[in-house]
Amino acid sequence: xxxxxxxxxxxxxxxxxxxxxxxxxxxxxxxxxxxxxxxxxxxxxxxxxxxxxxxxxxxxxxxxxxxxxxxxxxxxxxxxxxxxxxxxxxxxxxxxxxxxxxxxxxxxxxxxxxxxxxxxxxxxxxxxxxxxxxxxxxxxxxxxxxxxxxxxxxxxxxxxxxxxxxxxxxxxxxxxxxxxxxxxxxxxxxxxxxxxxxxxxxxxxxxxxxxxxxxxxxxxxxxxxxxxxxxxxxxxxxxxxxxxxxxxxxxxxxxxxxxxxxxxxxxxxxxxxxxxxxxxxxxxxxxxxxxxxxxxxxxxxxxxxxxxxxxxxxxxxxxxxxxxxxxxxxxxxxxxxxxxxxxxxxxxxxxxxxxxxxxxxxxxxxxxxxxxxxxxxxxxxxxxxxxxxxxxxxxxxxxxxxxxxxxxxxxxx
RNA sequence: GUGGAAUUAGCUUAGUUGGUUAAAGCGCCAGGUUGUGGCCCUGGAGACCGUGGGUUCGAGUCCCAUAUUUCACCCCA
Numbered sequence: 001x002x003x004x005x006x007x008x009x010x011x012x013x014x015x016x017x018x019x020x021x022x023x024x025x026x027x028x029x030x031x032x033x034x035x036x037x038x039x040x041x042x043x044x045x046x047x048x049x050x051x052x053x054x055x056x057x058x059x060x061x062x063x064x065x066x067x068x069x070x071x072x073x074x075x076x077x078x079x080x081x082x083x084x085x086x087x088x089x090x091x092x093x094x095x096x097x098x099x100x101x102x103x104x105x106x107x108x109x110x111x112x113x114x115x116x117x118x119x120x121x122x123x124x125x126x127x128x129x130x131x132x133x134x135x136x137x138x139x140x141x142x143x144x145x146x147x148x149x150x151x152x153x154x155x156x157x158x159x160x161x162x163x164x165x166x167x168x169x170x171x172x173x174x175x176x177x178x179x180x181x182x183x184x185x186x187x188x189x190x191x192x193x194x195x196x197x198x199x200x201x202x203x204x205x206x207x208x209x210x211x212x213x214x215x216x217x218x219x220x221x222x223x224x225x226x227x228x229x230x231x232x233x234x235x236x237x238x239x240x241x242x243x244x245x246x247x248x249x250x251x252x253x254x255x256x257x258x259x260x261x262x263x264x265x266x267x268x269x270x271x272x273x274x275x276x277x278x279x280x281x282x283x284x285x286x287x288x289x290x291x292x293x294x295x296x297x298x299x300x301x302x303x304x305x306x307x308x309x310x311x312x313x314x315x316x317x318x319x320x321x322x323x324x325x326x327x328x329x330x331x332x333x334x335x336x337x338x339x340x341x342x343x344x345x346x347x348x349x350x351x352x353x354x355x356x357x358x359x360x361x362x363x364x365x366x367x368x369x370x371x372x373x374x375x376x377x378x379x380x381x382x383x384x385x386x387x388x389x390x391x392x393x394x395x396x397x398x399x400x401x402x403x404x405x406x407x408x409x410x411x412x413x
Numbered sequence: 414g415u416g417g418a419a420u421u422a423g424c425u426u427a428g429u430u431g432g433u434u435a436a437a438g439c440g441c442c443a444g445g446u447u448g449u450g451g452c453c454c455u456g457g458a459g460a461c462c463g464u465g466g467g468u469u470c471g472a473g474u475c476c477c478a479u480a481u482u483u484c485a486c487c488c489c490a
Contacts, residue, residue: 006481058488062414081490110490115414118484126490193487209486258489268490275484282490306490334448367443369450377450384448398450 007114007122017324018314022307023107025153026127030105033146035129038104040085046075051292052084054260056200063112078111082128083261083286083302084293090132091295100133107307119277119309130302132290137234140265140285141241143301147281148247151269154310155319159280162252163242163267164223165235166203168287171228172263176202178221186216203256222253231264238265261286265301271313280313281305329395329413330377331358332368338383345381345408354413373398379413381406 004010011019027037046066053060065078079085086104089095095102109125116122129146131139144161151159167175179202183190187198191210198205206217227235242249249267257266266284274280283303290298314320329349333342339359346358357377359368365382372380380396387393387408394403395411 003481063488112489114488115486116482117486120489124490128490204488276486277489279490304490309490332449364443365448366450371450373450380450382449386448394449396449401450403449 005122007116009121009123018311018320018322019307021322022154022310022314023127026105026107026150026305029146029150029153030127030129033103033142033149035103035105035131035146038086038089038106040079040082040089040106040108042108043076043078044085044088046077048084048088048293049077049080052087052261052289053081057258057260059112059259063114065111065113079108080112081110081259082106082108082126082304083130083259083289083300086128086130086302087132087290087293087295087300090298091290091293096132096290096296096298101139102132103129104131105129117277118275119306119312121308125307126304127307128302128304130300132298132300134301135234135287135299137238137241137265139301140234140238141245143283143303144238144242144249144267145245145247147269147283147303147305150305151281151310154314156271156280156310156313156317158272158317159269159313160272161247161249161267161269162255163238163249163265164252164255165227165231165265166223166256166262166284167227167231168263171226171231175221175223175226178226179203179205182220183216189213189216204258206256207254217254220253224251224253234264257282257284261289261292263287267303269305271309271316273316274309274312277309279306280309325355326376326378327357328355328377329357329379329381330368330372330375331356331381331383332365332372333359334365334384337388338385341388341408342381342383345383349413352412383408 030037046064049064050060055061059080064080066075067077068074069076086106090102090104105128107125107127109123111123113122114120127150129143131143144163148161166172180198183194183198183202183205187195189212190198190205191208191213194205194208194210194213197208205213206220208214208217224232224235239249239251255266255268262284264285264287267282268279269281270278271280272278281303283301285299285301287299289300290296311320331342331346333339339362342358346356349356357375359371363371365384369380377398380398382394382396391408392405393408395406395413396403
């Protein structure tokens with residue numbers, strides 16, 4: 001038995017309708033906001049992610065599926081996220097001179113070599129959107145509104161929006177310094193990972209779950225109190241816009257994000273009751289990304305939603321039951337002649353747009369009726385020798401058991 | 414990468430202090446008279462007890478290793 005790769009999953013026909021329902025809502029909403037779908041390659045030059053996502057991030061340092069290409073001396077990687085590829089694509093396809101803003105969305109799977117856990121797998125699925133070419137908080141508000149709108153339509157009331165601003169390249173260094181100062185004074189109280197974070201990525205100290213570190217984080221200077229005038233104005237405008245759009249949020253200074261490209265506004269939608277990996281949607285502004293990939297100075301704002309986490313949240317909220325299509329008519333056929341006739345009729349009905357099935361196993365009538373019941377067929381048409389001769393057959397309503405006689409070659413349903 | 418838990422038929426599980434042909438429910442297949450489902454009844458198929466070692470006269474039951482699943486840390490969607 002050859003097993004599935006660890007951390008991957010099979011999505012069976014019993015589950016795909018829910019996936020498609022969710023994806024359908026994502027597409028509809030994205031398009032309603034003027035985003036167009038983009039499809040980029042599953043793998044890219046490793047360098048794209050190193051430069052885009054950041055060479056100090058865990059994602060790039062220890063989680064990428066990286067390998068040597070066969071025919072060239074070149075390192076390629078399966079995409080660990082979607083934003084870098086889209087940024088690359090707009091530069092490469094000359095879209096940076098299109099009318100601004102550029103708005104793209106995608107539904108893709110990404111790959112990270114992590115230890116699997118609730119809400120985390122090595123191949124994971126996400127809906128992402130990117131908007132380029134606006135520095136205005138109106139674009140932040142629009143992106144957040146889109147995410148919020150998808151979640152609302154999915155029926156997720158157990159999801160909360162947390163927003164924060166981590167500052168731009170002007171104000172972040174100063175804030176970072178004040179954080180380091182704050183935590184250095186209480187260094188001996190920090191957990192081991194936080195001690196290394198103090199040097200590597202001080203912002204991360206803010207969302208450590210260790211109780212002692214949490215205490216330090218509570219007392220730490222808030223990003224929002226160290227913003228430069230421009231960032232502060234933007235953040236306030238964003239809050240005003242969200243208020244006006246009637247989108248509830250909390251300002252949460254522990255939202256820092258882990259990818260290097262984030263600047264300014266960052267946000268997460270956090271779900272209750274789905275375990276430790278509770279962020280169903282995360283995003284923010286990435287004003288330096290396009291330039292760092294060799295494109296023009298073009299700011300951006302986007303987010304990604306984890307589809308499996310959404311499904312967990314939907315289960316938790318009890319909104320994961322959706323209607324699925326069931327056959328209009330099942331044709332029970334006895335004998336070879338009837339089976340041929342049944343196939344003929346089923347095909348005629350399908351060409352008229354009807355969901356019709358015909359027995360292909362050749363079992364007893366009783367077994368076929370049982371099967372029709374199991375697949376929730378609305379009607380069963382019963383064909384045997386005598387029906388073949390008369391050209392008429394019984395059409396049974398499976399709900400109330402009533403039967404009526406129909407002309408085999410002409411009945412409609 | 415670090416730690417905890419789990420691993421018995423397709424699924425969910427039971428298996429007593431190691432001792433004969435490893436249970437059950439659901440599901441599947443077939444019957445309950447001659448061509449009619451949903452309920453009920455009967456029967457059947459289906460498990461080398463995750464894999465590999467070890468202890469023992471004897472292991473699903475004990476020990477070790479390994480894989481996978483799962484939960485948490487790290488990190489992120």
